[in-house]
Amino acid sequence: MLGVHEFSIAEGLAAQVLANAPAGARVREVEIRVGALRGLEPEALLMCWDSVTFGTPMAGAILQIDQRAWSITCSDCRREWTSPVPFVSCECGNATPIPSGSDELDLIAITVDEVET
Amino acid sequence: MSEQTRTVRLPVMRRVLEANDDIAAATRAELALRGIFAIDLMGAPGSGKTALLEATLRALAGRRRPAVLVGDLATRRDGDRLARWCDRVVQISTGDGCHLEAIQVRDALAQLDLDGVDLLFVENVGNLICPVGFDLGQTAKVGLFSLTEGDDKAAKHPYFVAEADLLLLNKIDLAPHLSFDRAGFEADVRLLNPSVPILDISATTGEGLDAWLTWLTDR
Numbered sequence: 064m065l066g067v068h069e070f071s072i073a074e075g076l077a078a079q080v081l082a083n084a085p086a087g088a089r090v091r092e093v094e095i096r097v098g099a100l101r102g103l104e105p106e107a108l109l110m111c112w113d114s115v116t117f118g119t120p121m122a123g124a125i126l127q128i129d130q131r132a133w134s135i136t137c138s139d140c141r142r143e144w145t146s147p148v149p150f151v152s153c154e155c156g157n158a159t160p161i162p163s164g165s166d167e168l169d170l171i172a173i174t175v176d177e178v179e180t
Numbered sequence: 181m182s183e184q185t186r187t188v189r190l191p192v193m194r195r196v197l198e199a200n201d202d203i204a205a206a207t208r209a210e211l212a213l214r215g216i217f218a219i220d221l222m223g224a225p226g227s228g229k230t231a232l233l234e235a236t237l238r239a240l241a242g243r244r245r246p247a248v249l250v251g252d253l254a255t256r257r258d259g260d261r262l263a264r265w266c267d268r269v270v271q272i273s274t275g276d277g278c279h280l281e282a283i284q285v286r287d288a289l290a291q292l293d294l295d296g297v298d299l300l301f302v303e304n305v306g307n308l309i310c311p312v313g314f315d316l317g318q319t320a321k322v323g324l325f326s327l328t329e330g331d332d333k334a335a336k337h338p339y340f341v342a343e344a345d346l347l348l349l350n351k352i353d354l355a356p357h358l359s360f361d362r363a364g365f366e367a368d369v370r371l372l373n374p375s376v377p378i379l380d381i382s383a384t385t386g387e388g389l390d391a392w393l394t395w396l397t398d399r
């Protein structure tokens with residue numbers, strides 16, 4: 064069942080892209096931003112995107128995924144940094160710094176070919 | 181006259197799941213208007229979601245007027261189990277869908293007579309990963325873990341833990357047979373969600389269910 068999740072997201076994304084693209088325009092690139100909390104698998108989403116957009120004006124459009132990292136805060140030494148995974152140790156020896164991540168899943172921009180007459 | 185194309189970047193800034201969120205918002209408004217407290221019950225396959233609802237419906241009989249929506253991949257089994265305890269049950273067949281979406285909840289609610297109902301349970305598809313990302317219009321998200329899944333499941337599912345309004349830890353009757361690090365489990369939860377209540381329960385023996393029923397009654 065892995066990847067089915069990304070399939071529904073790809074479907075939602077395709078609908079949102081179509082709703083925001085000028086009628087008839089060919090879509091070249093789609094930019095999205097995904098919060099760390101979502102735990103999205105970029106590879107799976109890319110595969111689903113290709114299959115969902117096949118035969119549409121979005122076919123072949125490049126999907127740029129800006130996946131946000133976790134923000135990690137150490138409550139012992141106050142160090143702050145970012146990490147691709149939530150549970151990490153701090154240099155100071157603290158094994159349980161606090162992870163925080165956002166859950167946004169936003170369509171940032173689309174790049175299209177517009178026909179000029 | 182010749183046609184030319186020009187490549188332009190158009191800023192959008194809209195939520196990818198906006199269509200789902202809009203339906204969920206309408207459902208939430210409708211449920212609030214009717215005074216219905218709605219729970220999205222999420223947990224791994226076999227964690228005991230249906231067992232918990234069976235025990236809960238039995239305990240609430242005559243005290244509350246609940247309705248239940250139950251998402252299931254392919255069978256009617258969960259719906260049939262719950263229909264023994266509640267006359268307002270709608271089974272949502274999700275086929276190969278791994279989570280419920282707002283439109284399925286809206287359509288299932290349309291099949292129910294909601295007059296007098298004050299509590300709605302939605303049993304989501306057994307899955308710790310994606311149901312949490314889809315708003316259904318619920319009032320509260322309840323996450324169900326069970327001892328048999330292992331004590332690392334909170335750490336492995338940060339979104340599930342961070343979004344929960346209440347966490348239940350089921351199958352505590354099996355504790356003597358398992359090595360489940362209860363303190364470690366809670367420490368992982370606290371890093372992701374400092375304030376969420378965690379209630380230890382057994383859906384089959386009834387242990388700890390009073391605290392869950394009290395939580396429900398306080399809503």
Ligand SMILES: Nc1nc2c(ncn2[C@@H]2O[C@H](COP(=O)(O)OP(=O)(O)OP(=O)(O)O)[C@@H](O)[C@H]2O)c(=O)[nH]1
Binds near residue numbers: 225350353382
């Ligand atoms: N020992 C014990 N077994 C339990 C408990 N709760 C549920 N079970 C058993 O766990 C199994 C799965 O329970 P279900 O209620 O069907 O689980 P579920 O989460 O609804 O499963 P899906 O809908 O398939 O995702 C059943 O055999 C239950 O009897 C419990 O508290 N203790």
Ligand SMILES: [Mg+2]
Binds near residue numbers: 229230231258303
């Ligand atoms: Mg079930």
Ligand SMILES: [Zn+2]
Binds near residue numbers: 067277310
């Ligand atoms: Zn899913």
Ligand SMILES: [Zn+2]
Binds near residue numbers: 137156
């Ligand atoms: Zn530190």
